[in-house]
Amino acid sequence: MAEEFSKAVDDGLRLSKRLYFGKDRSVSPPKPPPAMHKSVAGRTYLPTSPMVYAVISDPTIVDNPDIPSYQPHVHGRCDPPALIPLPMNRVDLEVDCFMDTAFIRVTGSWRVHCVKSSRSCGCRIAIPMGEQGSILGVEVEISGKSFYTKLVESKDEADLSKVPHGEGGFLNVKPHIFTLTMPPIDGGVNLTVKMSWSQKLLYRNGELSLDVPFTFPEFVVPPGKKYLKKEKIQLNVNSGLGTGILFKGASHLLKEMQSQDGKLGFKYEGDVVDWSKTDFHFSYAVSSSQIRGAVILQSPSKDDVDQREIFSVYLLPGNQRSRKGFRRNIVIVVDISGSMQGKPLEDTKNALLEALLKLDPEDSFCIIAFNGQTYTSSTSLKSATKEAIDSAIEWIGINFIAGGDTNILRPLNMAIDMLSNSNGSLPLIFLVTDGAVEDERQICDVIKKRLASDNAISPRIYTFGIGSFCNHYFLRMLATIGRGQHDAAYDIEFVQRRIQKLFARASSVILTNITIETLDDLDDVEVFPCHIPDLSFESPLSVSGRFRGKLPESFKVNGFSADMSTIVIDMKFQDAKDIPLHRVCAKEEIELLTAQAWLSENKQLEDKVAKMSVHTGAVSEYTRMVICQKEEVVQKASKKSQGKKKDIETLKMILPHSLCVGFGNVTATSDNLFPGTEEPKLPEAAEIFIKATSNCCGSMCNNCCCLAFIKCCSHVNPQCANVLTQLFTGLACVGCLGCCAELCCGRGNGGS
Numbered sequence: 001m002a003e004e005f006s007k008a009v010d011d012g013l014r015l016s017k018r019l020y021f022g023k024d025r026s027v028s029p030p031k032p033p034p035a036m037h038k039s040v041a042g043r044t045y046l047p048t049s050p051m052v053y054a055v056i057s058d059p060t061i062v063d064n065p066d067i068p069s070y071q072p073h074v075h076g077r078c079d080p081p082a083l084i085p086l087p088m089n090r091v092d093l094e095v096d097c098f099m100d101t102a103f104i105r106v107t108g109s110w111r112v113h114c115v116k117s118s119r120s121c122g123c124r125i126a127i128p129m130g131e132q133g134s135i136l137g138v139e140v141e142i143s144g145k146s147f148y149t150k151l152v153e154s155k156d157e158a159d160l161s162k163v164p165h166g167e168g169g170f171l172n173v174k175p176h177i178f179t180l181t182m183p184p185i186d187g188g189v190n191l192t193v194k195m196s197w198s199q200k201l202l203y204r205n206g207e208l209s210l211d212v213p214f215t216f217p218e219f220v221v222p223p224g225k226k227y228l229k230k231e232k233i234q235l236n237v238n239s240g241l242g243t244g245i246l247f248k249g250a251s252h253l254l255k256e257m258q259s260q261d262g263k264l265g266f267k268y269e270g271d272v273v274d275w276s277k278t279d280f281h282f283s284y285a286v287s288s289s290q291i292r293g294a295v296i297l298q299s300p301s302k303d304d305v306d307q308r309e310i311f312s313v314y315l316l317p318g319n320q321r322s323r324k325g326f327r328r329n330i331v332i333v334v335d336i337s338g339s340m341q342g343k344p345l346e347d348t349k350n351a352l353l354e355a356l357l358k359l360d361p362e363d364s365f366c367i368i369a370f371n372g373q374t375y376t377s378s379t380s381l382k383s384a385t386k387e388a389i390d391s392a393i394e395w396i397g398i399n400f401i402a403g404g405d406t407n408i409l410r411p412l413n414m415a416i417d418m419l420s421n422s423n424g425s426l427p428l429i430f431l432v433t434d435g436a437v438e439d440e441r442q443i444c445d446v447i448k449k450r451l452a453s454d455n456a457i458s459p460r461i462y463t464f465g466i467g468s469f470c471n472h473y474f475l476r477m478l479a480t481i482g483r484g485q486h487d488a489a490y491d492i493e494f495v496q497r498r499i500q501k502l503f504a505r506a507s508s509v510i511l512t513n514i515t516i517e518t519l520d521d522l523d524d525v526e527v528f529p530c531h532i533p534d535l536s537f538e539s540p541l542s543v544s545g546r547f548r549g550k551l552p553e554s555f556k557v558n559g560f561s562a563d564m565s566t567i568v569i570d571m572k573f574q575d576a577k578d579i580p581l582h583r584v585c586a587k588e589e590i591e592l593l594t595a596q597a598w599l600s601e602n603k604q605l606e607d608k609v610a611k612m613s614v615h616t617g618a619v620s621e622y623t624r625m626v627i628c629q630k631e632e633v634v635q636k637a638s639k640k641s642q643g644k645k646k647d648i649e650t651l652k653m654i655l656p657h658s659l660c661v662g663f664g665n666v667t668a669t670s671d672n673l674f675p676g677t678e679e680p681k682l683p684e685a686a687e688i689f690i691k692a693t694s695n696c697c698g699s700m701c702n703n704c705c706c707l708a709f710i711k712c713c714s715h716v717n718p719q720c721a722n723v724l725t726q727l728f729t730g731l732a733c734v735g736c737l738g739c740c741a742e743l744c745c746g747r748g749n750g751g752s
Contacts, residue, residue, distance in 0.1 A: 002046055002171050004080065005179075009045035012053065012084035013219065018062050019114055020069040021223045047126040047177060048215040049276070050091075050195055052110040053083035055122040055181060065117040065188030083124060086110040087222040089190070092232040093214065093280060097201060098579045099240040099296075099314050100540050101587075102210050103136070105196045113223065115187030124167070124181045125193060128213040133176040133199040134587055135625075135659065136617045140182055141192040145631040147182050147652065151623040153610040166627060166653035178659075182627065183652050198587065198618075203539050206319045207248055208239075209283035216275035228271035237264040237284060240314050241294045242574045250282040262574075288318040291511065291535065295555045295571045298581040305611040308524060308546035310581050313557065313571065317510055317537040326426035326509055326562045329381055330365045331415040334400070335433035337371040338672030341402035344466050344492050348432055349400055351499035353393055358507070359384035364425070366418055367392055370411040371404030381418055406435040406669055409443045412461075416450050419459045424564070426534075427459040428506055429482065432499065433475070434466035434675050436664030440474040444599055448481050457513060457560070460484045460534065462506045464499055466492065467675025471664030477595040480529045490661070492675050504538050511535040511559040511567060518555045522547040528589045535559070544585035586616035594621050598663060619659040627652045 056062060059074050062084070089109040096103045106127075115121050125138055139148040167181040178197070185191065201208045222229075233252055239245050239262040247256075247264055258265030264284065286292060293315040300307050332352060336345065352367075359365060364381035365388075368374060377395045382388040412429070419427035437443075451458040461482025463475035466489055479486040487502040489495045512534045519525050527545040535541045555571040590609055597605040606622050613620035629652045665673075 002177075005083075005171060006045040008080060008083040009053070009085065011078065011082035012056060013045075015056060015059060015062050015078075015082050016084050016114055016219075018059075018071055019064050019223070020067060021064060022067055046171075047128050047213070048217070048279070049128065049213050049220075050106045050108060050193075051126045051220070052086045052088075052108075052191065052193060053124045053126065054086060054112055054114050055081045055124050056084055056114075057081045057121075061115050061119040061121065061187070063116045063187075064113065065115060068116065084114045085217070085219050086123070086191075087113055088216065088220045088275065089222060090230045091216075091275065092230075092234075093212065094234045095210065095212065095236070095280070097208075097210065097235075097237045098584050099238075099312070100201045100203070100208065100542060101198055101584045102201055102212075103196065103198050103580075103583070104212055105194065107192065107194045110191045110193060111222070112185055112187050112189050112191070117186065117188045120184040120186045122167075122181045122183065123185050123191065124179055125195065127178045127195050127197060129176045129178065129197050130199040130211050130213065131202055132587075133178075133197055134618060135178045136196040136198060137194075138180055138196075139194040141194075142185065142189055145629060147627055147629050149180070149625050149627055151614045151617065151619065152626055153607075153614065154622050154624055155607070155610070163626070163651050164653050166655060168625070168655040169659060180627075180655070183629070198583075206287075207283045207285045208540075209248075209281065212280040214276050214280040215278055218274075221274060226273050228273065229275075231268075231270050231272045231276065233266075233268040233280065235264075235266040235282060238262060238578055239284075239286060240296055240312075240574060240579060241286060241292060241316070242572060243286065243288075243292070246285045246287055248283040248285055251278050251280055252276070254282070263578075286316055286318070288316070290318050291567070291569055292316050292318055293557065293569055293571050294574045295551075296574045296576045296579060296581055297551065298576040298579070300582070304582065304615060305608055306546055308526075308548050310544070310546060310576075310585070311551070312542060312544040312581055312585055313516060315535055315541040315557070315569070317535055317540070324562050326512070327424065328359070328363045328365075328428055328507055329419055329422045329425045330359070330363065330428045330430065330507070331368060331381075331418050332365065333368045333370065333411045333415055333429060333431045335371070335406060335408075335435060336369045336375075336400055336402055336404075337406045337435060337669075338403050339434055339469070339669065339674055340466075341672075342674070344434055344495055344675055345400060345402050347492070347496035348466075348499060349396055351496045351503070352396070354500060355503045355507070356384070356389050356392060359389070361385055365392070366415075367396065368411045368414060369399050370407060371402075372407055373404065374407075374411050374414060375399050376414070406433065406437055408433065408437055409439060409446065412443065412447060413450070416447075416459055422459075423456065426457060426509055426512060429459050429461045429484075430464070430503060430506060431461065431475070431478070432464045432466070434470050435669035436469060436471040436474070436666045437669065438666055440471055440664075441599060444474070444477055444481060447478065451482060458483070460506070460509075462486075462502060464488065464502055466495055468661050469665045469668045469673065469675060471598075472661050473591075473595040473598045473663055476591060477599050479533075480531055480592065480595065483531045483533050485533055488661075501538075505536045508536045508538045509534040510537050511561060514541075514557060514559040516543070516555075516557055518552055519545075519547070521552065522549045524548040528585070528592045530592075542585075542588070544581075544589060583616050583618075586612065586618040590616075590618055590620050594660075621658060621660045621662070625655045625659060627654075 057078050059078055063069065063071055089111060091108040094105040137149050140146060168179055171177040171179065201210050235254060242262045244261055245264065252268050254266035254268050257267050293313065296312045296314065298310040300310060334348060361384055363384040365384055366381050367377040377392050415429045459482060461479055462484040463479045463486045465472045465475045468490055472488055476486040485505060487498055489498045514532045514535065525545060525547045527543060532543055557569040557571060559567050561567050590612055593605060593609050597609060609620050610622035613623040628649055630647055630649050632647055
């Protein structure tokens with residue numbers, strides 16, 4: 001779908017060549033920067049910043065609303081619609097970072113500059129997001145009325161059956177791009193759009209960093225003479241640790257406004273001619289060589305579905321690279337069913353080959369490939385010597401051939417058997433799959449019983465899902481049972497990079513078998529996740545939950561280090577009045593509870609998740625996003641009273657698809673469908689698509705003028721058709737040659 005989106009923008013830029021701005025030249029699409037030519041085909045015009053587009057189905061409505069000009073008449077419709085980028089007049093970026101989560105708000109002003117004042121069009125909003133981005137809401141303000149999104153429970157869908165469906169959802173690309181098409185808006189109108197989303201901070205070498213897509217293309221600069229425009233950035237950081245943090249750097253010139261224990265504040269405000277050309281980046285460090293953590297508490301609000309107290313235990317690994325890590329016993333379990341054929345399997349192979357080369361000689365490993373059958377690189381774990389790794393690489397080249405069905409339980413049981421004697425080592429299972437299977441609940445039950453029987457350190461299970469045919473909630477539950485972590489690549493272009501990242505976390509554990517002593521003395525305690533995963537020096541660890549009662553004055557976290565000695569960490573309590581803890585923890589808790597609801601098929605738990613989603617604004621499988629309109633109207637006044645203004649709210653449309661990943665597709669898996677074929681396609685062209693550029697036919701002479709005339713002739717009387725075909729073919733060819741010459745010359749001279 002990313003390719004179709006990019007093509008629609010390209011079509012819109014061609015349509016925008018019809019616009020006339022008086023003495024100023026019409027705006028022509030700029031050439032993509034050199035780096036974009038090397039990007040994946042068809043993704044040149046994907047948004048690299050928050051954007052708003054005019055959705056054009058009827059090219060005859062395209063014109064400057066202020067200075068109407070003569071427009072050559074065109075026939076046909078743009079199907080699928082073209083997307084004309086709207087110019088932006090101002091932009092504000094606000095970033096609030098709490099612990100390892102950032103809440104981002106972008107407020108901008110755009111103008112529908114390309115539609116006649118007497119006509120209207122839909123406006124599509126596109127929001128690219130960073131690491132694990134999740135949409136929170138969009139609000140559009142126009143004079144006298146506004147549109148805004150909100151979440152409603154899916155069980156109320158019967159009440160919404162008469163409400164029209166709109167367009168919106170996520171494009172499965174990186175960065176994660178959310179799109180939303182608003183109801184029709186008149187030409188010439190100014191829009192104020194407020195967008196908000198959350199994403200995770202990245203952690204590397206003791207530094208936390210954030211990247212926000214903020215690179216605006218040239219064609220969003222307002223047409224006409226250049227003038228100064230307002231660009232504002234505000235950044236607030238609350239590390240949650242209550243200790244000093246060190247600001248490391250930023251992409252934009254920020255002025256420090258606040259600096260105190262665990263908190264930073266910065267601001268940037270400038271008058272600019274061109275909008276930001278780089279993504280917003282900043283980073284900070286917590287200077288400590290030891291594991292550092294804090295306990296953050298918060299009381300629930302009155303409308304919270306769960307009235308228990310909220311807590312979060314937040315651990316940072318510190319600078320631990322010089323510290324000796326665990327010896328690892330690793331079993332890599334890879335799906336080689338038919339749907340993995342091609343790029344998914346090739347990129348998985350490349351990621352695993354790199355991972356094998358990073359193993360230490362004291363580590364041990366084995367590789368299991370599975371489809372309907374199971375294949376092992378050896379009958380037992382082998383030490384990671386150069387000879388053993390070379391042999392495994394050769395085995396992968398021979399046996400990683402896609403084909404057959406998907407059977408997950410048998411290779412997982414084999415992996416657990418191999419890791420049954422891992423005394424003194426950290427046992428790891430690394431599972432990669434792109435499919436869903438029918439016995440997933442049985443698999444969870446079997447693995448849970450097997451891991452519970454182990455008294456020592458049980459095998460850790462790290463799961464990686466490719467595409468949306470696999471059941472990511474099954475994989476998340478499997479990782480939770482195995483004290484591991486889950487990650488995914490919904491776009492196959494990023495399989496290799498994300499596998500490498502997850503493998504790095506799995507193989508860099510510094511604290512295992514983590515327990516929280518104090519929780520045993522509390523009432524009605526619930527912890528997310530229920531089995532606490534290990535702490536890696538590649539990422540922080542956050543554990544949240546609910547409880548009743550009062551916490552004691554001391555709070556301790558225990559765990560085992562690589563030499564199997566016990567480490568006790570004294571945690572500090574932090575005041576959460578400046579941290580919206582329920583929102584910080586919402587996304588992770590909703591996903592974990594959804595996995596539990598799927599496993600137990602518990603409808604009450606589903607309802608709880610839906611209510612949490614509505615309360616926090618975090619999307620879930622059991623909620624739908626809708627667009628509402630708020631309009632200010634004046635009530636008719638009686639003879640004795642004056643008219644009163646009143647806000648009337650109406651529901652305008654519903655997004656047709658869930659904003660989450662779903663619960664897998666067993667049928668698609670059994671049919672060995674390739675990941676990526678699940679993406680919804682834009683509608684096929686029902687009519688001839690005329691790209692109405694300023695040259696009339698422009699570059700579409702192949703698809704409209706000549707071809708349309710010839711097709712038309714084919715439906716008339718045969719004798720007449722012969723005459724008309726010869727006549728119009730000759731005329732059309734002459735016209736096309738002229739068009740092509742004009743177009744090529746215009747492009748060659750850099751004109752529009």
